Amino acid sequence: MRVALFVTCLVDMMRPSIGFATIRLLEAAGCEVVVPETQTCCGQPAFNSGDRASAALLAKKVVAEFEGYDYVVAPSGSCADQIRNEYPGLLSDEPDWHRRAVALSPRVYELTDFLANVARLEILPGDFRGSVTYHDSCAGLRSLGIRRQPRDLLARMPGVELREMPGAEECCGFGGTFSVKFGEISAAIAEKKCANAATTGADAIVGGDLGCLLNIEGKLRRMGDETTRVLHVAEILAGDE
Amino acid sequence: MQIRSMFFKANASAALANPVLQGNMRTSKGKFVDKRRTAITDFEQEGGDFEASRDAAAALRNLVLKDLDLWLEKFETVATARGATVLWAKDGEEICRHVVDIGRRHSVKKAVKSKSMLSEEAGLNQALEASGIAPVETDLGEYILQINNNEPPSHIIAPVLHKGLDEVADLFEKVHKTPRKTEIPELTREAREVLRSHFLDADMGISGGNFLVAETGSVALVTNEGNGRMVTTLPRVHVVVTGIEKVIPTLEDLSLLLRVLIRSATGQTISNYVSLLTGVKQPDEHDGPEHLYFILVDNGRADLVASEFQDMLRCIRCGACMNHCPVYQAIGGHAYGWVYPGPMGSVLTPLYMGLDKAIDLPQAATLCNQCGVVCPVKIPLPELLRKLREKQVEKNLRPLMERLALKGWAWVASKPKLYALGTWFGVRYLNWLAGGKDRIHVLGVAPEWTLGRDFPAPEGKTFRELYAASKR
Numbered sequence: 001m002r003v004a005l006f007v008t009c010l011v012d013m014m015r016p017s018i019g020f021a022t023i024r025l026l027e028a029a030g031c032e033v034v035v036p037e038t039q040t041c042c043g044q045p046a047f048n049s050g051d052r053a054s055a056a057l058l059a060k061k062v063v064a065e066f067e068g069y070d071y072v073v074a075p076s077g078s079c080a081d082q083i084r085n086e087y088p089g090l091l092s093d094e095p096d097w098h099r100r101a102v103a104l105s106p107r108v109y110e111l112t113d114f115l116a117n118v119a120r121l122e123i124l125p126g127d128f129r130g131s132v133t134y135h136d137s138c139a140g141l142r143s144l145g146i147r148r149q150p151r152d153l154l155a156r157m158p159g160v161e162l163r164e165m166p167g168a169e170e171c172c173g174f175g176g177t178f179s180v181k182f183g184e185i186s187a188a189i190a191e192k193k194c195a196n197a198a199t200t201g202a203d204a205i206v207g208g209d210l211g212c213l214l215n216i217e218g219k220l221r222r223m224g225d226e227t228t229r230v231l232h233v234a235e236i237l238a239g240d241e
Numbered sequence: 242m243q244i245r246s247m248f249f250k251a252n253a254s255a256a257l258a259n260p261v262l263q264g265n266m267r268t269s270k271g272k273f274v275d276k277r278r279t280a281i282t283d284f285e286q287e288g289g290d291f292e293a294s295r296d297a298a299a300a301l302r303n304l305v306l307k308d309l310d311l312w313l314e315k316f317e318t319v320a321t322a323r324g325a326t327v328l329w330a331k332d333g334e335e336i337c338r339h340v341v342d343i344g345r346r347h348s349v350k351k352a353v354k355s356k357s358m359l360s361e362e363a364g365l366n367q368a369l370e371a372s373g374i375a376p377v378e379t380d381l382g383e384y385i386l387q388i389n390n391n392e393p394p395s396h397i398i399a400p401v402l403h404k405g406l407d408e409v410a411d412l413f414e415k416v417h418k419t420p421r422k423t424e425i426p427e428l429t430r431e432a433r434e435v436l437r438s439h440f441l442d443a444d445m446g447i448s449g450g451n452f453l454v455a456e457t458g459s460v461a462l463v464t465n466e467g468n469g470r471m472v473t474t475l476p477r478v479h480v481v482v483t484g485i486e487k488v489i490p491t492l493e494d495l496s497l498l499l500r501v502l503i504r505s506a507t508g509q510t511i512s513n514y515v516s517l518l519t520g521v522k523q524p525d526e527h528d529g530p531e532h533l534y535f536i537l538v539d540n541g542r543a544d545l546v547a548s549e550f551q552d553m554l555r556c557i558r559c560g561a562c563m564n565h566c567p568v569y570q571a572i573g574g575h576a577y578g579w580v581y582p583g584p585m586g587s588v589l590t591p592l593y594m595g596l597d598k599a600i601d602l603p604q605a606a607t608l609c610n611q612c613g614v615v616c617p618v619k620i621p622l623p624e625l626l627r628k629l630r631e632k633q634v635e636k637n638l639r640p641l642m643e644r645l646a647l648k649g650w651a652w653v654a655s656k657p658k659l660y661a662l663g664t665w666f667g668v669r670y671l672n673w674l675a676g677g678k679d680r681i682h683v684l685g686v687a688p689e690w691t692l693g694r695d696f697p698a699p700e701g702k703t704f705r706e707l708y709a710a711s712k713r
Contacts, residue, residue, distance in 0.1 A: 007704050007705075009654070009664075011704060012664060012703050012704040012705055013664050013667060013668050013671075013699055013703055013704075014697070014699045014700070015699070015700055016700055016702065016703060016704035016707050016708075017700060019704040019708070020704075020707070020708075035708055037657070037705075037709075038657040039657075040654040040655070040657060040660045041650075041654040043651065043654070045647065045650065046647050046650070046651050047627070048608060048627060048630070049630060049634070049639075049643070049647055050627065050629075050630030050631040050632070050633055050634040050635075050639070051634055051644070051647045051648065051651065052631055052634075054647055054648055054650075054651030054652075055651070057651055057655050058651055058654055058655060061654075061655055138607070138608075138609035138610060138611070139610075142609070142610045142611070142613070142614055143610065170567060170609075170611070171567040171607050171609035171611065173567060173571075173607060174607065175606070175607025175608060175609065176607075176608075178604070178605075178606070178607045178608075179689070179690060180687040180689045180690050181604055181689065182250070182253070182568075182601075182604070182605055182689070183688075183689025183690055183691075183692040183693060184253065184254055184257055184689075184692055184693055185253055185257070185568055185571050185572060185605070186607075186689075186690075186693075187692060187693025187694045188257050188571045188572075188693065189567045189568070189570075189571050189607075190693075190694060191693075192567075192571075214696070214697050215694070217695075217697045218680070218690070218691075218694035218695045218696055218697055219693070219694040219695075221679075221680050221694075221695045221697075222693065222694045222695045
């Protein structure tokens, strides 16, 4: 099957290695991976900030670029949710675009959901050794039902010990543009997340959305924690190249 | 109540720096969140289906809202036949006018009150005082706030959530002029003693109403302290002040809504008191008011009917959305600046008081949807907050720089070549800021980010560049 990778704007700029880890996982699952070159951003920052026109502009671009593939996979529950669950409503005023968004919607997946439920990847290429604690990102968890998928995948890795933190399903305080509009509140919420993660003593905090991970890592470092690693689940599952 | 939502950010800052508040928020979060979870687990173990109850409760509230005028007329007809007088108020001022008129008509000198958020919307206590009627709050939390210069509540069902024991002990010592008590049971006993005489010599009782039952013309009250029962049965006159959206068709519907309301609010299976008050005292009855008034209030609600915000009118005021909100948990209720805090308040305040009066509130949410998944009547709160953000943009209420930044970003993101160039420079700029380290301490383009945390440095090149190079 032909799978188009939606890299996400954050991975593109901040941590391209997550994008390459995603490709390795999809290829390990037997997919033919295509990376549409003209892709940029799903438009969620505009959508969540109330700029519907800008969000619709980018939504159409994504639909046009990605509708020709069997599946679209993103290493982010947030972006996958935007394309899968928000585009149809966002484009509801334009019947043709609406129809195309609806047709694309069920083929859009967050990475771990796709690996666990569609591609059914059994053997994971990664060789991470150590303890990890998993942070559930909000959109993935509450809009796409991603809870078991990453944990089941991690459980198949003999070197990984999963330790659940209290409040794993609570928001880390990132919230997209919220993090730069209400920095103090956002950082205070992140502090609670870091404290909860610390109770597990895990070597790494792992999640499926880079926005949350940047928030958590930034807070950890500011709090003086120099050792706890903050990794995207794709990086653990795929291992180093 | 005066709106202070325009000071949201400054007030949130102060809240984050307030150790008593922070301690209370931690304790109360555990109580509310854990108790609700336990109550629902128990309910399901006994064979209940809470999700199905939520669906049914939402459907019921929608059914009422579809024909709200008809249900209100039905309620008015039945309640009037039972000897009550139904009055209508379009805003807070009219609430105050009605209550003062009723007080004068019946020569009222003192009014005891049980909790009513609508009397907060109206600033009723101040209006009563100004017209020579002494209001006495009898909900313990509301009483504490009243004797502290009419301080506003910080939570819709736990109004003194923000206060510490020491503060209440000091306040009682000062106001009651009694030796300082340090234990909660002693303080509660002292308040009961003070309030007892007020119950006995008040001429009027003022209550809110959790639901109005159309088929019986009754008001249903859900309380835990028992003060509600005394307020509504001891004085000669009882005035119910509640919103027009609170009407429901039948007692059967009440049982469904109580099932979800109480578990969502306090995690109890049922509150200590559920009162169902119908009509005035009959000749063969020993207690109850001789005069019963219902003041049914619009104050912005009617405008929401059939609007894109109608879902908000399903709200049954349980407080679960704020109890589960990461932002509310961090800053408490006062920062929101009006009667209703948390997610439901961030939707209601701009709708009732004006979009421009509460510009931060719809933005002050991470849209994590924890509120949406706990709401007993399934109000899509994040979606409503986002719609309010759209209204802000449509009406040019957001800062110019923010609007330009979003438009600019979207425009660049719609032009892949330009975007590739922009991100190429962006990444290099961030790396230059990091100066060889793995993090940035001060981020000039987004200064709020680095107020309380670092910004991790990017790896160095964009995925786009690296992928293209790997294909060459």
